[in-house]
Amino acid sequence: MIFETVYCESHGNRISCAACFDCGKLLCVECARRSFGRDYCSSCEHAERSKQRRRYSDKLVFIAEGRERQEARALALRHAALIALCLATAAILLRLH
Numbered sequence: 001m002i003f004e005t006v007y008c009e010s011h012g013n014r015i016s017c018a019a020c021f022d023c024g025k026l027l028c029v030e031c032a033r034r035s036f037g038r039d040y041c042s043s044c045e046h047a048e049r050s051k052q053r054r055r056y057s058d059k060l061v062f063i064a065e066g067r068e069r070q071e072a073r074a075l076a077l078r079h080a081a082l083i084a085l086c087l088a089t090a091a092i093l094l095r096l097h
């Protein structure tokens with residue numbers, strides 16, 4: 001069995017202990033960034049973090065939109081009730097004439 005020593009791609013003299021989950025770059029203890037339960041190189045970790053943040057803000061926008069839609073529906077229902085009331089009043093008035 002051959003044990004091949006792999007070195008960090010940024011620090012050629014340091015033994016690699018991990019590989020980036022995204023780009024597969026070999027990393028030493030100092031270079032490896034542990035994020036979301038995986039090892040990343042610094043640039044991939046950065047990209048992954050902003051991706052996660054974007055996903056989170058998308059979710060927030062989605063929730064906000066849902067709430068807006070609900071409010072719009074409630075407003076439409078209120079309008080419909082008001083219109084129905086107006087029509088009923090008009091019908092009564094017309095009948096009185």
Ligand SMILES: [Zn+2]
Nearest residue numbers: 020023041044
């Ligand atoms: Zn990477």
Ligand SMILES: [Zn+2]
Nearest residue numbers: 008011028031
């Ligand atoms: Zn390194």
